[in-house]
Amino acid sequence: MIATKEESKQNEQHEQLAAYFASFSRLQNRRAAQEPSWLVRIRTSAMERFGELGFPTIKNEEWKYTSVAPIARTSFRLLSGEASDGRRVSQSALAQRIGYVPSPGLVFVNGRYAEQVSSPGDLPAGVRMRSLAAVLAGDPASLEPHLAHYAAYDQNPFVALNTAFMEDGALVEVPDRVVIEEPIHLVFVTTAAADGQPAVCHPRTLILVGRGSQASFVEHYLCLDGGAPQPGPAYWTNAVTEVVAAEGAVVDYTKLQEEREDACHVSTQQVFQQRSSSVTTHILAYGSALDREDTRTVLNGEGAEALLHGLYVIGGRQHVDNHTAIDHAQPHCASRELYKGILDGQAVGVFNGKIIVRPGAQKTDSKQSNKNLLLSEDAVINTKPQLEIYADDVKCTHGATIGQIDADALFYLRSRGIGLEEARAMLTEAFAQDVIDRIRYQPLREHLRAVLRQRLVRVRKAGAGAPGAGRVSELAEVG
Numbered sequence: 001m002i003a004t005k006e007e008s009k010q011n012e013q014h015e016q017l018a019a020y021f022a023s024f025s026r027l028q029n030r031r032a033a034q035e036p037s038w039l040v041r042i043r044t045s046a047m048e049r050f051g052e053l054g055f056p057t058i059k060n061e062e063w064k065y066t067s068v069a070p071i072a073r074t075s076f077r078l079l080s081g082e083a084s085d086g087r088r089v090s091q092s093a094l095a096q097r098i099g100y101v102p103s104p105g106l107v108f109v110n111g112r113y114a115e116q117v118s119s120p121g122d123l124p125a126g127v128r129m130r131s132l133a134a135v136l137a138g139d140p141a142s143l144e145p146h147l148a149h150y151a152a153y154d155q156n157p158f159v160a161l162n163t164a165f166m167e168d169g170a171l172v173e174v175p176d177r178v179v180i181e182e183p184i185h186l187v188f189v190t191t192a193a194a195d196g197q198p199a200v201c202h203p204r205t206l207i208l209v210g211r212g213s214q215a216s217f218v219e220h221y222l223c224l225d226g227g228a229p230q231p232g233p234a235y236w237t238n239a240v241t242e243v244v245a246a247e248g249a250v251v252d253y254t255k256l257q258e259e260r261e262d263a264c265h266v267s268t269q270q271v272f273q274q275r276s277s278s279v280t281t282h283i284l285a286y287g288s289a290l291d292r293e294d295t296r297t298v299l300n301g302e303g304a305e306a307l308l309h310g311l312y313v314i315g316g317r318q319h320v321d322n323h324t325a326i327d328h329a330q331p332h333c334a335s336r337e338l339y340k341g342i343l344d345g346q347a348v349g350v351f352n353g354k355i356i357v358r359p360g361a362q363k364t365d366s367k368q369s370n371k372n373l374l375l376s377e378d379a380v381i382n383t384k385p386q387l388e389i390y391a392d393d394v395k396c397t398h399g400a401t402i403g404q405i406d407a408d409a410l411f412y413l414r415s416r417g418i419g420l421e422e423a424r425a426m427l428t429e430a431f432a433q434d435v436i437d438r439i440r441y442q443p444l445r446e447h448l449r450a451v452l453r454q455r456l457v458r459v460r461k462a463g464a465g466a467p468g469a470g471r472v473s474e475l476a477e478v479g
Helices: 005-034 037-053 093-100 130-138 157-163 409-414 419-436 440-464
Strands: 105-109 129-130 170-172 183-189 199-201 204-209 214-223 234-244 249-257 264-273 278-285 290-298 305-314 319-328 334-343 348-357 362-375 380-389 394-403 471-476
Touching: 005 037, 037 157, 093 214, 105 129, 105 170, 105 362, 129 278, 130 170, 130 199, 130 204, 157 199, 157 234, 157 264, 157 471, 170 183, 183 234, 199 334, 204 214, 204 249, 214 234, 214 348, 234 249, 234 278, 249 264, 249 290, 249 440, 278 290, 278 362, 290 305, 305 319, 305 419, 305 440, 319 362, 334 348, 334 380, 334 419, 348 362, 348 394, 362 419, 380 394, 419 440
Parallel strands: 105 183, 170 204, 183 214, 199 234, 204 234, 214 249, 234 264, 249 278, 264 290, 278 305, 290 319, 305 334, 319 348, 334 362, 348 380, 362 394, 380 471
Antiparallel strands: 129 170
């Protein structure tokens, strides 16, 4: 009997899930004897939940504009239990690639800690920066109160998959009333697989900042191997980061994604804030063919403040999806959000920003803005700001804008002898500068400016190149 199209699709999905369960079984057999029962339970529960959820489809409202078929249909080799190929990475190579030496910091190569290129730096007393694998092997009990308690694996299949397969990543602990002047760098480097087979890693990061402390972090994902573009995903990074800010803590967190443009990147940043804390996040996406960024912030104490900034610069056929959620769970909290996108060629961008005000969260003050600049007629942006308000004494606004380069400004620059392409680049860079200038660490700002200029040249070459308003799938203008 010939199977229907729907039956064939279901069989394919079953085979895909079966492969992940087989990999998980091998992982459990290798690690169960050396891990505490609480961690085994979390892994098992997360894997079971992934089996129930499966890979999302565009029928799921949260994934309506983003197909993960390139991930679901690819057989990825799990980079698990292998020594990192840190010999292929050096401090000089990193400095050349990112413009500065990441110190103090931890470097991970293909998902595994690379001690030879990591640098503890000069950290204040009591600050601990360790490989997650080392802590799991030597002191797993210290992780039990926090690990997998914030990023909900019961709602997101990619978080579930990361939780089931997590083996290495970063653990940073800042005690109470400590000020760290220099940012702590967490660098995740991917090198091309020797056998050419697509590989996946599931890095996990846990950042704990104590009461009244101040610290900043830079989490950087990049590939040092160029290589010829692959017809399918060259590799897949599935990352989860949990940031916990205790009472009165001030945290500045920057996540920069510069993966290969034939790679896939799925990332969840979960921030949990206590009373009077202030957390600023910067999410910047320049690379990968498919990128999904889920950034969720829970304001769980009165007087907490959250600042969310984002920038995505894409061209060709790149696809970047930013989903943010700011959960005002307590009264007298404030949040400000600004995301900007620059799209050229046939690139597709998605922004879905949700502000939730819980019952009793009175005196909430929240503002959200998403602005997009389309440089070609074939670029697409799907933008959807959302408000869910269950309290009556609040002040909340949101809005989105989409447009092209201002013709008057372009004419002004050209009338002063500036060429067309240079004028367009100047105006485009100025559009992005508002987000870049909010990053406090100067070497990183300079790196972002340099990469932005390079990206603008590349997306112009990869795209159609003609000025236009682009195609707008959804546009909201509210205040």
